[in-house]
Amino acid sequence: MIKELAASLISVLIISSIMIQGCMGENEDVIRSIRDTYSKLVKAEEKGADVRDAAMKLQKALKLVEEAEENPENRETLLSEARELVEEVRSSIPLLIEEGEKKIFWRNIAIASVVAMIAILSFLTYYYGPRVFWTLWLKIRSRWVIEIIERVRENDRRGG
Amino acid sequence: MIDEEVKAVILAIIIVVGVFSIAQLIASGRVVEPFSAIGLLGPKMKIGDYPKNVLVNQTINLYLFIDNHEGHLMYYVIYAKLGNRSTMINENVSANAPILDRYEVILPHGENITIPVSLKIQKPYRNARLIFEMWIYDPASETLRYHGRWVQLWINVTAPTIS
Numbered sequence: 001m002i003k004e005l006a007a008s009l010i011s012v013l014i015i016s017s018i019m020i021q022g023c024m025g026e027n028e029d030v031i032r033s034i035r036d037t038y039s040k041l042v043k044a045e046e047k048g049a050d051v052r053d054a055a056m057k058l059q060k061a062l063k064l065v066e067e068a069e070e071n072p073e074n075r076e077t078l079l080s081e082a083r084e085l086v087e088e089v090r091s092s093i094p095l096l097i098e099e100g101e102k103k104i105f106w107r108n109i110a111i112a113s114v115v116a117m118i119a120i121l122s123f124l125t126y127y128y129g130p131r132v133f134w135t136l137w138l139k140i141r142s143r144w145v146i147e148i149i150e151r152v153r154e155n156d157r158r159g160g
Numbered sequence: 161m162i163d164e165e166v167k168a169v170i171l172a173i174i175i176v177v178g179v180f181s182i183a184q185l186i187a188s189g190r191v192v193e194p195f196s197a198i199g200l201l202g203p204k205m206k207i208g209d210y211p212k213n214v215l216v217n218q219t220i221n222l223y224l225f226i227d228n229h230e231g232h233l234m235y236y237v238i239y240a241k242l243g244n245r246s247t248m249i250n251e252n253v254s255a256n257a258p259i260l261d262r263y264e265v266i267l268p269h270g271e272n273i274t275i276p277v278s279l280k281i282q283k284p285y286r287n288a289r290l291i292f293e294m295w296i297y298d299p300a301s302e303t304l305r306y307h308g309r310w311v312q313l314w315i316n317v318t319a320p321t322i323s
Contacts (some may be wrong), residue, residue, distance in 0.1 A: 031264070038235050038266060039299035045233050052268045055233055059266045059273075066264075111185050119182060122174040129170065 026075075030065050030082050034058055037090050044093050048100030048107075055091045061085040167261030178180060191269070198238070198294045199225035200311040205274065213316045220279045222313070226265055227272040235297035236264040237304055240279060243289040243312075251308040255291050285317040 022026045038058060064082035068075045201223035202209035214220055228234045243249070243257040259280050267273060281288065294309040 034266075034296055035235065035299075035302070039231070039302070040299065042233055042299050051233055052271075055266050055268045062264050062266060078199040091321075114185055115182055122171075122178055126167065126171055126175060131165070 026079060027065055027069060030079055030086070033083070033086050034065070036059055037086050037093075040090065040093050044097045044100065047097050048104040049093075049096035050100065050103075051096060054092060054096065057085045057089050061089075061131070172260075177270060185244040191229065194230040196230055196234065196236070196296075196307060196309060197225070197227035197272075198292065198309045198311055199227075200292060200313060201225055207311060211315060214281070214316060215320045216284055216317055217280050217282060218270065220260065220277075220281070220290070220315070222277045222279075223285050224263065224277050225272065225274050226267065226294075228267040228269055231269050233266065234267050235299075236265045237295040238265070239293045239295060240277065241293060242281065242285070243288055243291050244285070245289070247289055247291065249291060249293070249310055249312075252306075254293050254295075254306040255310070256317055257289075257291065260290075281315075281317045283317070284319045285315075288315050288317055289313070290315060 025127045041049075041054055041058070044054075061082040064078045064085070068078040068082070071078065165281050167181055178242060199207075200210075202205060203221040203223075209224075211220055221285070226236055226238070228236075239254075239256040239262055240260040241247075241255050242260055243255050247255045247257050249255040260281075261277070263275055263277070265275065277292075279290070290313040292311045294307045295304045296307045297303075298305045
């Protein structure tokens with residue numbers, strides 16, 4: 001009788017520990033897939049991808065795993081929701097990289113254009129700036145009437 | 161009409177302005193001094209009103225503020241540890257103390273988050289140090305690495321008196 005009781009107690013303990021291990025293992029699996037997706041997102045960000053929204057989703061997935069640990073009765077629902085979010089982020093990474101590469105390409109074009117524009121403007125200013133300046137100066141003053149108020153003798157001006 | 165000296169000055173100004181503009185354009189969006197920040201807030205989500213004396217198994221409600229200015233996406237893991245006066249911790253060495261809880265956060269550059277923290281200490285403790293360490297997940301090595309940032313709170317944990 002005692003032997004049977006001990007055997008059943010041991011089997012209950014083993015089963016419950018296996019179940020707890022299984023639950024923890026499932027949580028750890030989701031955490032591992034979140035970390036794996038995070039690593040991919042970091043690489044995508046290096047290629048110019050805007051990972052803000054994807055990061056928010058991963059953060060939400062982490063939160064769901066945390067909630068799953070606290071609420072074992074809803075664990076399955078919360079974990080599957082977390083898995084869906086991770087999958088959503090994972091599948092969006094190639095598109096994010098593509099967009100990022102495009103963004104970097106157009107940024108480089110913009111930088112090259114600005115550099116070229118500055119060089120051209122510098123050249124134009126250096127060579128044609130003085131001419132433009134004096135032409136404008138003359139145009140602005142073309143209608144000016146000069147009135148000589150007092151005639152000064154040539155000798156006085158020279159201080160002699 | 162304009163002599164060579166004036167032309168040289170104009171050229172110098174153009175070069176300086178041009179180089180400055182290009183440098184600004186290339187350096188825009190780059191983080192010069194990357195850093196991460198961790199802060200401990202009281203139960204009212206403000207700096208202050210920190211609990212000093214708590215009972216055994218009493219819930220200690222606090223908030224953790226985490227800020228990412230590293231210039232890229234970060235995966236933070238915050239460990240709540242229970243240390244004491246002799247627990248050694250610095251920028252390079254994390255505390256060798258029992259872990260009470262763990263919080264994981266993914267933050268893009270320039271973002272911050274405030275997360276609620278609820279802890280319980282199960283035995284009386286005098287001059288206990290509630291330490292919150294910032295660790296990061298390193299995608300290259302696929303391991304957690306201590307990031308050298310931590311905050312702490314000194315508390316006394318007393319057993320409830322039975323009347």
